Amino acid sequence: MVLRVVLCYKPIIPPLLKMTKLFFKAAVLFIAVYPAISFAQSYQFTASGAKGVANNQAFEIQFYSPNIVRVIKTPVGHAFVTENLSVIKKPVATALKTAKNGDQINLSSSQIKITLNLKSGAIAYLDKNGMPLLREKADGASFKPFDDAGNKTLTVSQSFILDKDEAIYGLGQHQRGNLSQRNQTYKNMMQGNTEDVVPFFQSVKGYGIFWDNYSPTTFSDKPEETLLSSDVGEGIDYYFMYGSNADGVIAQMRDLTGQAPMFPLWTYGFWQSKERYKTQDETVGVLKKYRELGVPIDGIVQDWQYWGNNYLWNSMEFLNVDFSNPQKMMSDIHKMNGHLMISIWSSFGPQTKPYRDMKPKNMLLDFNTWPESGSELWPPKMDYPSGVRPYDVYNPEAREIYWDYLNKGLFKFGIDGWWMDSTEPDHLSFKPTDLDLKTHLGSFRKVRNAYPLMGVGGVYDHQRKVTSDKRVFILTRSAFAGQQRYGANTWSGDITSSWETLQKQIPTGLNFSLSAIPYWNADIGGFFLSKYPRKLEDPEYRELYARWMEFGTFTPLMRSHGADAPREIYQFGKKGDKVYDAAEKYINLRYRLLPYIYSTSWDVTAHQSSMMRALFMDFSADKNVWDIPGEYMFGKSLLVNPVTSSMYTKVAGRDKAEDFGAVKSQETYLPAGRVWYDFWSGQKVAGGKKVSRETPLDIIPLYVKGGSIMPIGPKVQYSSEKNWDNMEIRVYPGADADFTLYEDENDNYNYEKGQYSEIVFHWDDKKGTLTIADRKGAFKGMLTNRTFNLTVAPAGIVTDAGKLKSVSYSGKKVSIKL
Structure with missing residues (x-):
């Protein structure tokens, strides 16, 4: 042959x-002289x-x-x-x-x-x-x-x-x-x-x-x-x-x-949302109520229908009469130091301008998506089809048209972030032949799973062309490989409210992060309340909400959201009520942790790290942690073990009731090779074993790795209310430790030009010495002189001032014996 x-x-x-x-094109040519080719x-x-x-x-x-x-x-x-x-x-x-x-x-x-x-x-x-x-x-x-x-x-x-x-x-x-x-x-x-x-x-x-x-x-x-x-x-x-x-x-x-860019600092604060605020006064009023209560918040979310009826679906304009002055709405929100994220979709109703532009150019995909009915009655009247269709995100001209309407209709008002819903997109009444539909890049079947990547990427790329003064922030319901490069956080979709669902969110988020996409969250409280017909009146749901809030504190985005009932903190009582107090406690804890969280986000951008970390990422030598689905590291110092089962609701007769009479406990496995510190008590615990910890409604097992340095920020009402000029630095002994405190201008892309600072802290465990290195870098508005308040393994979030050792820092190296 x-x-x-x-x-x-x-x-x-x-x-x-x-x-x-x-x-890539590979062509193979061959000549054979025998009839049976091998x-x-x-x-x-x-x-x-x-x-x-x-x-x-x-x-x-x-x-x-x-x-x-x-x-x-x-x-x-x-x-x-x-x-x-x-x-x-x-x-x-x-x-x-x-x-x-x-x-x-x-x-x-x-x-x-x-x-x-x-x-x-x-x-x-x-x-x-x-x-x-x-x-x-x-x-x-x-x-x-x-x-x-x-x-x-x-x-x-x-x-x-x-x-x-x-x-x-x-x-x-x-x-x-x-x-x-x-x-x-x-x-x-x-x-x-x-x-x-x-x-x-x-x-x-x-x-x-x-x-x-x-x-x-x-x-x-x-x-x-x-x-x-x-x-x-x-x-x-x-x-x-x-x-x-x-x-x-x-x-x-x-x-x-692709690398993950920085999010603005304010995105790491607390977000309030629901399906849906129906007027601009209601939206602004929620933010105002939080400010009056003194509960920290940075973001308010405007869900769908600000555009009007379903035939105007996703017009990306304020066409609803109850949103008649969007510029005033944005001004009111910004005056309260809040930020607005608004819902946009991957589809358009037949009476919208984008639909009319795209339809003649074959830029719409002809299959049913949400909403299928033009009527807003429930259940929907299917004899009035909405005609809403997804657009061909694979077509660069279609992405250009999408951004043009988004820019002219919404971005011009100063909206801060995009909630890109249904980026799968929703595919209702599915028929296998729908996958035969032609897109700009071939059949829909051929490119199906890249839909969210292309749609989210189109918004990111176009906004970056318009301005570098506002970082792109996108919350999206779907993702594909590479989407981390587009300034997007993915949430886990329209999940049900249940303990089982809460438990599943932890490994769900961890596997997502292990797919190299670092930003993920779940709706705090779950989206659908179908299991709880009494809704917020159900004691078990109130307990579930408190526990979900605790879990949400330790995810990249902390956002309360859901359908069927509002989820604002004041819907769960007032100060002195157990659920209210637990929620407020963790919102405040989130803000105290912002220096740690923001520095961790820089580690994600600069060093390809991850914020939610399965235990094997840091302790792979301990085979016991290879398949623990309910615990994780948040950053490289905090071990989190959320409570995911009911402890304080019992059945009394035919009804459920809260019962806080007996304090329950939960076990946590602490990885071997380190000592650990109970975050709440400061108690030192050896690793390589399970430990039990009491878990009243406002406590979850939370441990700090021995050999950690953690910055703690001031108590604030929003992320940038106070400078970090009098920051607490906590040292947890047990091994040498390093931590880099990252700071920049909080919301622009000047960091890409080198306009940021890093302060490296090093703990020498044997000598008991903390060294603060020379500051590296500079940016506009940077603190040139500040005080660091140092302490060793404190208990709880509020430290006894008498235990703090203060040191003045002007950017030059200093060492302190602790």
Whole structure:
């Protein structure tokens, strides 16, 4: 047999709103002299890796960096063309060592080693020391012909072999309550209200896999294999990355798909919302009420229907008569040092201007979305169809039109943030043929899961073009790989109010964060109150709300929201009432923690960190924490164990009643290798065991890692009310510690130009000395002189002033013995 193999590789890079589009085309030509064709193995090393044919499949291995490798496989003779929507990194020159040993080729960078078996085509990955990380299953690549709305393409699959006891995490947001994704199967994953598809997982062994495909995808982990399979693909296309630990893997994924920009300081304060405030006076009045009560708040949210009826759905204009003076509304909110986030959608009603502009240009997707009825009666009258349709976010001109109306209709009033609802989008009355619909980038099926990435990205990119004085802040219901680069926080969707749902939010948020997207939250109190027909009059729900508020304090966004009943703090009583007092306590705690939270957000931006951290991220040597779904680190110092079951509601006769007579307890596992401090009592506890802690309604188990430095800010009514000029610095001994206090102008992009400051604190545990280093950097309005009040392992949030040791700081290094 004579066989000739030619592989062509040609990148084409046109612009797409600052988003790099990479087109890869691999063509394999062959000549065979025998009727029964069988392809011999063939390969060649390239400057970036290798390419060739193995097991009748064309392959290409390309190093994007010493830590990241791209793998492409196709049937021999099949052209491979794809558009990279998530990946924005361009390959960098990487020094490689190559060799051939029998039927195996080897490629090594400074960080990882790769072997490919030329008979089976299977690839194995090892660390630089030769320790196995992951391997493909022999004959694990699969290609099946698929007709995608007239386009002859493939259904593609790849199987891997994992270690028996290996834990893996990620895959986006799925609400099952599990942390490790071993022994899980998610079939035909598509974006949904409470499900966010991110085809990326990472291992406790320190590697990650990003399956770069946007069509409906199945993940299945069984003892014999771990499978990724997608409905549509011109070939198998995935990235292997090695970071040695979870933070390192996330750093590689963000290097590949984009870094997370800074949010404004005020976004980390408390947010009040509900479905929905029906007049501008009501919206402003809620903020005013909080100010009168002296309860801190930074954000108020305006939900839907400020535009009027359903035929005007998402006009992105104030057309409702009850919002007749939006400029006054914004002025009133800003005068109270508040900020407004407003609801916008991915769809338009037939009487809106954007709909009329997009319809003739075929920029609308013809399937049913929310709301289906033009009538606002409930239940909806389906004989009056709304005609609301999602728009084609894949079309750059459509994204331009979207922003143009958003800018002229809303942004001009000074609105501070965008609540991008239904970014999946809602797909009602689903028919499989809906996936055949044509978009700007091919069938809807082909690009289905990238919808939120494109829609959110369009708003971010356009606002950045308009101004750098206001940081983009987007709250969105759905996400895809790479969305962290667009200034977006994802919330967990329209979840029900129940203890079970609350419990599931913790591993849901952790796996989302482990998918390299750092900002996530859940509606405090849950969205639907269907389980509680008495609503806020139900004692069990009031207890649930208090516990949810406590959990929400330790998520990236602290936002109370829901349907069926209002959720403002004053709906739960007044000062002296248990639920009210618990909620107020945690809102105040959130504000005292702002210096810690804002500095952690800088760690996310500058060092690819995560705010919500599964315990294995910091304590992977302790196998006991590999699959603990109910505890996590908030930043790198605080261990949080939210209460997720009812303790103080009992059934009295036929009714439920609050019972605070007996104080209940909850157990917490403290990871080994550290000592820990009870945040509330200051009690020192050894790690590597479970400890029990009393949990009255206003207490959850909260522990500080020994070897931590924590800044505590002043008591305020909003985030920027007071300077951090008289800050408390808490040292928790037990190991050496470092903390970087980050400060900037709070709400612009000057930090990207280097206009910020860092103050590094170092604790020498053996010497008992705290050193405050020379300040690095400067920005307009920076404090040049300040006082730090130092204390060791205090109890509670309010410290005895007599225990504080004050030191004046003017930006020069100082050391203090504690």
